[in-house]
Amino acid sequence: MESPLPIRKIIHVDMDAFYASVEQLDFPELRGKALAVGGNEVRGVVSAASYQARAFGVRSAMSGVLAKRLCPELIFVPPRFDRYREISMKIRAIFLEYTDLVEPLSLDEAYLDVTENKKGNPSATLIASQIRERIFQQTGLRCSAGISINKFVAKIASDYNKPNGQKTVEPDEVIPFLEALDIRKFYGVGKVTAQKMYQLGIFTGLDLKKKPIEFLNEHFGKSGSLYYNVVRGIHNSPVKPDRVPKSVGAERTFTENLSSEVFMLERLEHLSVELEQRLRKNKVAGKTITLKIKYSDFSLQTRSKTLDFYISDKSLILDTATELLYQEKLHNSVRLLGISLGNLNTDAPEIPVQTKKSLSVQLKFKF
Amino acid sequence: MKFIISSTYLLKQLQVLGGVINSKNTLPILDNFLFELDKDKLTVSASDLETTMSAVLEVESESQGNIAVPARLLLETLKTFPEQPLTFIVENNNTIEINSNHGKYALAYADGAEFPNTIELEEASTTVILGDILATAINKTIFASGNDELRPVMNGVFFQFSTENLTFVATDAHKLVKYQRTDVTADQVAEFIMPKKPLNILKGILEGSESEVKIEYNVSNAKFTFDNTELICRLIDGKYPNYEAVIPKENPNKLTISRSQFYSTVRRVSIFSNKTTHQIRLKIAGAELNISAEDIDYSNKAEERLTCDYQGDDMAIGFNSKFLNEMLSNLNSDNVTLEMSVPSRAGILSPIDGLDEGEHITMLVMPVMIND
Numbered sequence: 085m086e087s088p089l090p091i092r093k094i095i096h097v098d099m100d101a102f103y104a105s106v107e108q109l110d111f112p113e114l115r116g117k118a119l120a121v122g123g124n125e126v127r128g129v130v131s132a133a134s135y136q137a138r139a140f141g142v143r144s145a146m147s148g149v150l151a152k153r154l155c156p157e158l159i160f161v162p163p164r165f166d167r168y169r170e171i172s173m174k175i176r177a178i179f180l181e182y183t184d185l186v187e188p189l190s191l192d193e194a195y196l197d198v199t200e201n202k203k204g205n206p207s208a209t210l211i212a213s214q215i216r217e218r219i220f221q222q223t224g225l226r227c228s229a230g231i232s233i234n235k236f237v238a239k240i241a242s243d244y245n246k247p248n249g250q251k252t253v254e255p256d257e258v259i260p261f262l263e264a265l266d267i268r269k270f271y272g273v274g275k276v277t278a279q280k281m282y283q284l285g286i287f288t289g290l291d292l293k294k295k296p297i298e299f300l301n302e303h304f305g306k307s308g309s310l311y312y313n314v315v316r317g318i319h320n321s322p323v324k325p326d327r328v329p330k331s332v333g334a335e336r337t338f339t340e341n342l343s344s345e346v347f348m349l350e351r352l353e354h355l356s357v358e359l360e361q362r363l364r365k366n367k368v369a370g371k372t373i374t375l376k377i378k379y380s381d382f383s384l385q386t387r388s389k390t391l392d393f394y395i396s397d398k399s400l401i402l403d404t405a406t407e408l409l410y411q412e413k414l415h416n417s418v419r420l421l422g423i424s425l426g427n428l429n430t431d432a433p434e435i436p437v438q439t440k441k442s443l444s445v446q447l448k449f450k451f
Numbered sequence: 452m453k454f455i456i457s458s459t460y461l462l463k464q465l466q467v468l469g470g471v472i473n474s475k476n477t478l479p480i481l482d483n484f485l486f487e488l489d490k491d492k493l494t495v496s497a498s499d500l501e502t503t504m505s506a507v508l509e510v511e512s513e514s515q516g517n518i519a520v521p522a523r524l525l526l527e528t529l530k531t532f533p534e535q536p537l538t539f540i541v542e543n544n545n546t547i548e549i550n551s552n553h554g555k556y557a558l559a560y561a562d563g564a565e566f567p568n569t570i571e572l573e574e575a576s577t578t579v580i581l582g583d584i585l586a587t588a589i590n591k592t593i594f595a596s597g598n599d600e601l602r603p604v605m606n607g608v609f610f611q612f613s614t615e616n617l618t619f620v621a622t623d624a625h626k627l628v629k630y631q632r633t634d635v636t637a638d639q640v641a642e643f644i645m646p647k648k649p650l651n652i653l654k655g656i657l658e659g660s661e662s663e664v665k666i667e668y669n670v671s672n673a674k675f676t677f678d679n680t681e682l683i684c685r686l687i688d689g690k691y692p693n694y695e696a697v698i699p700k701e702n703p704n705k706l707t708i709s710r711s712q713f714y715s716t717v718r719r720v721s722i723f724s725n726k727t728t729h730q731i732r733l734k735i736a737g738a739e740l741n742i743s744a745e746d747i748d749y750s751n752k753a754e755e756r757l758t759c760d761y762q763g764d765d766m767a768i769g770f771n772s773k774f775l776n777e778m779l780s781n782l783n784s785d786n787v788t789l790e791m792s793v794p795s796r797a798g799i800l801s802p803i804d805g806l807d808e809g810e811h812i813t814m815l816v817m818p819v820m821i822n823d
Binding site for chain 2 (some may be wrong): 391393394395397399400403444445446447448449450451
């Protein structure tokens with residue numbers, strides 16, 4: 085691998101069953117029990133499951149009904165995001181003792197770039213064990229870590245010895261590690277892409293590596309060259325300390341499936357209000373409105389529209405969302421609706437300067 | 452070739468025709484008027500290749516001939532004469548001599564055959580409209596047309612004729628005017644886009660005219676014939692945007708207000724608006740319309756309150772005051788309505804009174820989004 089950059093040392097830290105572990109930590113009676121945070125027996129989805137529940141096949145994002153069927157003794161608890169956030173901040177403080185290059189992915193996951201670190205410790209493997217130890221001492225929670233030369237490999241490695249373990253993929257091990265890797269674990273490969281890969285005879289990293297870049301571009305479009313590089317250990321995405329949200333959204337699963345748009349309008353109104361609050365809090369506005377519709381058969385549809393200007397006002401959000409709702413017939417009853425706003429004005433760095441001068445945009449007819 | 456004509460009569464006609472002549476021409480012959488004499492009929496034409504206008508003048512003459520006379524020189528000379536008969540005599544040395552009460556003046560002329568031929572309209576349809584109505588239709592719409600070379604279709608006025616009405620539309624994508632007459636109809640459906648220059652000329656001539664204007668048109672040209680005058684022009688090629696689609700149908704918020712009061716307030720407040728955006732803000736709550744503007748760069752600020760009749764939700768909406776001013780000044784009614792839906796959709800301005808029977812005016816203006 086020819087890289088002009090010095091070899092980086094990236095750690096991916098992932099808390100083990102974070103929400104569920106926090107609940108078990110705070111409520112000793114839940115310890116050792118099959119636990120699901122979020123959802124309930126009849127409705128909603130599981131946000132997180134304890135390892136005891138995972139043994140039964142309960143996974144996050146699974147519907148409550150299915151989870152209960154898989155694991156009849158499953159206990160549902162409501163999520164307490166404030167508490168998770170509080171602990172997450174404690175953990176982040178520990179990361180920051182080692183490096184400022186911390187990129188949180190969510191409350192329970194982060195990338196750290198420790199190539200240059202505040203402790204002057206040359207071993208990323210040792211730093212990772214220290215961090216894991218400190219997290220356990222200060223919070224009582226376990227986590228896993230992956231250590232390697234880029235974010236992609238580090239993230240896969242953190243899953244390797246989970247829970248409560250860590251895995252280092254040394255620079256000279258990266259290539260064999262990736263070649264042996266199941267294609268489903270690759271960056272950006274979900275269920276659909278995996279199916280496609282299988283059909284093309286790609287099952288492992290090695291299979292992927294054998295395909296020329298033209299072949300990948302033809303079959304996977306823009307992602308083709310990404311796959312091509314990643315399997316060669318090239319993933320130069322830096323650890324971005326202040327990761328800005330790409331979109332802000334609000335969504336709601338209904339207690340009963342809705343079949344008429346008329347009832348949905350009311351829900352959209354609530355969602356618009358909620359979204360406006362979130363936008364206010366983050367001090368952002370966006371141009372692209374996406375309406376997410378999850379049907380009763382769990383199939384998902386998104387409809388979006390990009391405006392010429394940034395909006396953050398609930399009436400405008402509602403107006404556009406309503407337009408999207410009526411744009412096409414619903415093909416089933418609906419269990420979830422969500423509105424999100426993307427193309428945020430944080431993407432364009434020059435805008436904050438202009439906002440001081442009260443940015444205004446002359447609108448045009450859409451001819 | 453020789454003819455006698457009244458100096459002021461000729462000047463008046465030539466000044467109108469002179470509007471067609473460009474100040475700079477690539478073809479030098481276009482700097483001339485074409486004089487075509489046939490006994491007591493003198494046809495004078497001017498052209499810029501896109502538009503050709505001609506008028507038939509009555510003269511005293513026995514002869515025939517075609518010559519092209521330098522337009523600027525002739526006009527400048529004619530302007531100085533008091534009313535008197537002038538005799539034009541074409542001499543053999545390629546000059547035309549004008550004889551007045553005071554003396555004589557010689558101008559070099561070119562051969563009339565050099566002048567571009569007028570376009571013959573083939574397979575044309577015909578519609579007849581009263582001169583003053585056409586002038587009003589142009590007057591009400593033309594200010595809203597665009598100047599964007601990338602969208603040439605919007606640089607003209609869209610003529611949409613049907614058996615039920617005649618509709619004239621202009622838009623520059625920010626504002627739009629639809630002027631409709633249900634009291635005038637065409638025999639068949641037709642649509643074409645007229646460029647601005649000939650329309651401005653027609654507007655000037657036809658204002659207050661009781662004469663009937665015959666409009667003939669095919670896919671590429673249109674011809675306007677009235678009194679002694681004929682104007683042929685090339686149409687703007689292309690498809691006019693589907694303007695009906697941008698007229699909002701549901702406008703629950705309706706403001707009714709005195710036009711003159713609204714206009715003078717907008718004019719006054721807009722002096723304080725930002726010099727590039729000309730943005731003013733309308734805030735409507737209950738029966739109160741609050742109009743404000745601010746130029747943060749210079750700390751200028753203005754605010755006025757007006758009472759109005761308002762039905763709808765309280766709302767705040769921003770507009771470019773230039774557009775509002777243009778629209779309000781173009782209307783003649785005592786009262787107007789401004790219908791709105793949300794701050795990101797067009798506002799619809801319409802007059803309530805002062806319209807002729809069968810006359811309909813709809814003006815749309817897109818708002819300015821205020822992000823603060």
